[in-house]
Every structure is written in structure tokens, then in C-alpha cells.
Amino acid sequence: MTLYATALSEVAAARGLGASALIGIFAGGGCLLATAGLGRRVRAPAALRLLVIGWITGPLVAAPSFGAVSDGWVEAVFEAVSALTTTGATLTEPDAMPRSLVVWRSMLQWLGGLATLVLAVTVLAGLDDRRAGLRRSSLLTIESGDLFSNLGRALVRLGGVYTGLTVIGFVILAFAGASGFEAFNLALSGISTGGYVPRGGELTEWLPWPAVTVLAVLCVLGAGNMAVLYEHVSRGRVTRRFGDVRSMLIVSVICGAMLALASGPATGIAGFFDALFAVTTTGYSVSPVGAGLPLIALLTLALAGGAAVSTSGGIKMARLRLLVRRAGRDILLLVQPSAAGGSRFAGRAVNEAALVSVWAYALAYPVVLALGALALGPFAADMGIAWSVAGAALTNAGPIAGEAYGEVGAGGLIIASILMILGRIEILPFAAVVFLLFSGD
Numbered sequence: 001m002t003l004y005a006t007a008l009s010e011v012a013a014a015r016g017l018g019a020s021a022l023i024g025i026f027a028g029g030g031c032l033l034a035t036a037g038l039g040r041r042v043r044a045p046a047a048l049r050l051l052v053i054g055w056i057t058g059p060l061v062a063a064p065s066f067g068a069v070s071d072g073w074v075e076a077v078f079e080a081v082s083a084l085t086t087t088g089a090t091l092t093e094p095d096a097m098p099r100s101l102v103v104w105r106s107m108l109q110w111l112g113g114l115a116t117l118v119l120a121v122t123v124l125a126g127l128d129d130r131r132a133g134l135r136r137s138s139l140l141t142i143e144s145g146d147l148f149s150n151l152g153r154a155l156v157r158l159g160g161v162y163t164g165l166t167v168i169g170f171v172i173l174a175f176a177g178a179s180g181f182e183a184f185n186l187a188l189s190g191i192s193t194g195g196y197v198p199r200g201g202e203l204t205e206w207l208p209w210p211a212v213t214v215l216a217v218l219c220v221l222g223a224g225n226m227a228v229l230y231e232h233v234s235r236g237r238v239t240r241r242f243g244d245v246r247s248m249l250i251v252s253v254i255c256g257a258m259l260a261l262a263s264g265p266a267t268g269i270a271g272f273f274d275a276l277f278a279v280t281t282t283g284y285s286v287s288p289v290g291a292g293l294p295l296i297a298l299l300t301l302a303l304a305g306g307a308a309v310s311t312s313g314g315i316k317m318a319r320l321r322l323l324v325r326r327a328g329r330d331i332l333l334l335v336q337p338s339a340a341g342g343s344r345f346a347g348r349a350v351n352e353a354a355l356v357s358v359w360a361y362a363l364a365y366p367v368v369l370a371l372g373a374l375a376l377g378p379f380a381a382d383m384g385i386a387w388s389v390a391g392a393a394l395t396n397a398g399p400i401a402g403e404a405y406g407e408v409g410a411g412g413l414i415i416a417s418i419l420m421i422l423g424r425i426e427i428l429p430f431a432a433v434v435f436l437l438f439s440g441d
Contacts, residue, residue, distance in 0.1 A: 005100035012068035019064035083108035088195025089398025113192030113311035177208035190218035195283040223280035223306030244307035283399030302397035313396030379412035393419035
């Protein structure tokens with residue numbers, strides 16, 4: 001990217017990109033030398049620490065590359081965190097950015113999405129309760145004694161599908177009317193559910209509707225269960241159905257239908273796409289400013305999120321489906337006490353202990369959201385801005401908050417960056433690391 005920026009005569013951007021490259025080379029080389037003689041088995045406590053450290057240090061390495069468009073280190077780190085966590089929040093319009101940095105931040109989102117997928121099926125899957133196993137699949141055999149043992153295989157298998165979908169998305173976007181530059185950036189951002197755009201203004205002002213439709217499909221694929229998709233592509237069979245994708249589509253259709261009844265078919269179609277982009281935590285919008293779904297509805301959809309093994313943020317649709325199914329079972333038992341109890345999900349029996357784990361994830365998000373909004377309150381002009389920034393950051397659906405990030409100051413940007421990282425690692429692993437710091441392994 002440094003050579004690309006130099007070729008475009010973007011000197012400041014080239015310097016920043018070069019600085020990030022040098023820091024990354026020295027830091028990575030130092031880590032390899034320091035760990036060369038150590039054993040390779042990594043158990044859960046160490047894996048959790050490395051997971052959190054990785055999501056903190058990665059943006060710090062990438063931050064210098066954004067120095068050309070940032071007023072200081074806080075803003076540069078914010079941009080880097082937003083890119084790597086696939087949040088898509090930004091302080092700078094793409095039209096005001098050097099062309100090389102527009103491409104670079106799309107690439108960072110793509111890499112952040114790939115890292116999310118690989119860590120989901122290795123480290124986070126190893127921490128899942130086996131009886132729910134929302135991130136487990138036949139993709140890999142998880143060894144609890146060494147959670148990093150399958151990183152290479154996960155990278156090859158998921159990376160192949162992820163890269164293939166990106167290439168296909170780029171080609172179809174170009175055929176659908178996007179320029180080569182737009183198609184390249186949107187393909188990277190769409191499959192990673194990142195939400196960055198290569199141009200300013202309303203999406204439909206410069207992107208034809210056929211390309212918007214292709215982009216929506218790409219976002220749904222990114223927010224779907226990539227492990228299930230791998231099984232389907234590589235083996236011609238699946239151990240789980242695409243229930244999360246179906247749920248996302250149903251919710252989006254309902255939102256679009258309600259808007260169509262209230263304001264007409266055109267508004268309903270735009271509302272369907274807005275809802276789909278929100279629930280995939282991409283955050284794109286095709287409705288005019290002030291029209292379409294209200295902000296609270298978009299944030300609620302983003303809070304639900306996509307599939308467990310996906311690049312999307314939020315609680316995750318699978319957890320909500322499991323809790324709704326369990327609630328239905330409990331209601332049935334109240335009406336008909338003789339009915340058989342117990343819950344099943346994805347072919348597995350789910351007992352009370354597994355449901356407690358799912359409830360913990362589901363409840364952690366609104367609690368952290370409320371705390372984040374309260375922490376942002378002193379930095380925002382009003383609590384509405386604080387809630388929108390906190391919600392969009394925690395769900396990794398940055399574009400939903402629009403330009404509100406520029407209204408919370410440096411302190412607010414630090415809090416928003418922390419929320420982005422918490423949302424990306426799904427909160428509880430970070431809580432576990434904090435607990436381990438005080439209790440030991």
C-alpha cells in the first residue's frame with residue numbers, strides 16, 4: 001500500500017503506511033523471536049489473554065497509517081480500531097481521504113473480518129458450552145488443551161471461502177454498474193460487514209440499484225454462518241441449516257412491509273434494505289436522511305446481529321433464536337404441564353447450564369450498552385448522541401450513528417473504541433481476562 005500511495009503522489013499517506021508497515025514488521029518479528037523456544041500448546045486462559053491483546057495491539061500498529069487524515073493519535077487509533085473491528089465508523093468522509101487510504105481501510109476491514117472468523121471457530125468455539133455449541137461445526141475438531149492448534153487449518157478453509165466470495169462479489173458488483181474502484185472497496189467491506197463506502201453522499205446517488213442488491217447479498221453472506229457455508233461448498237452437505245439467514249430476512253421483510261403500509265412501496269423497499277444492512281451490522285443506508293426506519297429500530301436490529309461464525313457484530317441471531325424457542329417451550333409448559341420439557345438446537349439437546357451461558361451473552365450487551373452510554377454522556381451534547389454512538393460502536397455497526405462520532409471529543413472516541421473491541425470479542429471473553437488478572441489461571 002505504501003507503493004500504491006507513492007504512485008498516486010500521496011506523500012503523507014505513504015509515510016503513515018510505511019510507518020505502520022515498519023512497526024508491524026518489528027513487532028511481529030520480536031514476538032516470533034521471543035516465543036521461538038516456548039511450547040506450542042495454548043490453553044484457554046492464555047488464549048483469552050492473547051485474543052484480547054491482539055485486538056488491542058493490532059489497531060495500535062495500524063494507527064500511524066491514518067495520521068494523514070487525523071488530528072491526533074486518539075483520532076488515528078479510533079479509525080484503526082473501527083477498521084479492524086469491522087465497525088465502519090469514521091471521522092473523515094471518503095471524498096476527503098487520499099485514495100490509497102480509502103483502499104487501505106477497506107483492506108483492514110477485510111482482514112479484521114477474516115481474523116474474526118478464524119478466532120470464532122478456534123478460540124471462541126473452544127470456550128463454548130458443548131451442549132449449545134453455537135460456534136462449533138464439523139469444520140474443525142476443537143482441542144480444549146490447545147486452542148490455537150487449528151489456526152492454520154481454519155485460516156485455509158474459511159479464508160478460501162471468504163476470499164472466493166469477495167472475488168465473486170467484486171466481479172458481480174462491477175457487472176451491476178459499480179466502477180472498478182467502487183466494486184473493489186464494496187466487495188471488501190460488504191463481505192466483512194464493515195460498512196465503509198468509497199464515496200460520500202447517499203449510497204443510491206452513485207451506486208445503481210442492481211449493485212445495491214448485490215451488495216446486500218454480499219452482506220448477508222458475510223453475516224451468515226461461514227462454517228456452514230464451508231460445509232455446503234466443500235462437502236455438498238450441511239450439519240446445520242441457514243436458520244440465522246432466514247431470520248435476518250424475515251425481520252427485514254417485516255420492517256419493509258410495515259414501512260410500505262405506512263408510506264408506500266418505494267419507502268418499504270428502502271426500509272427492507274436498511275433493515276437488512278442493520279441486522280447484518282453493516283450499517284449502510286439507502287433511505288434519504290430523516291426517512292426510513294427510526295434510529296432506535298436500526299440499533300435494535302444491529303443488537304440482534306447475524307450468525308455466530310460470521311463477521312457481524314451483536315448478540316448473534318442464533319442465541320436469540322434459542323432463547324425465543326426456550327421461552328415458547330416454557331409458555332407451553334404453563335398451558336400444558338404434561339408436555340415434554342427440554343430444548344433442542346441444531347440437533348443438540350440444550351440443558352439449563354448451556355442456557356445460562358446463552359443468557360449471559362444476551363444480557364451482557366444491554367448492560368454494557370447502558371454503561372457505555374452513561375460513560376459517553378459527559379462528552380456528548382445530549383444523551384441521544386451518547387446512546388447512538390454507544391449502540392453503533394458496541395454492535396460494530398458504525399455507520400448507523402452517522403456523523404455523531406465527531407461530536408463526542410477525544411474522550412468519547414476512546415470510549416467508543418473500547419466498545420468496538422468489546423463488541424468484536426463479544427464482551428464475556430474480556431470479562432474473563434479481567435477475572436483471570438486477579439485470580440490467576
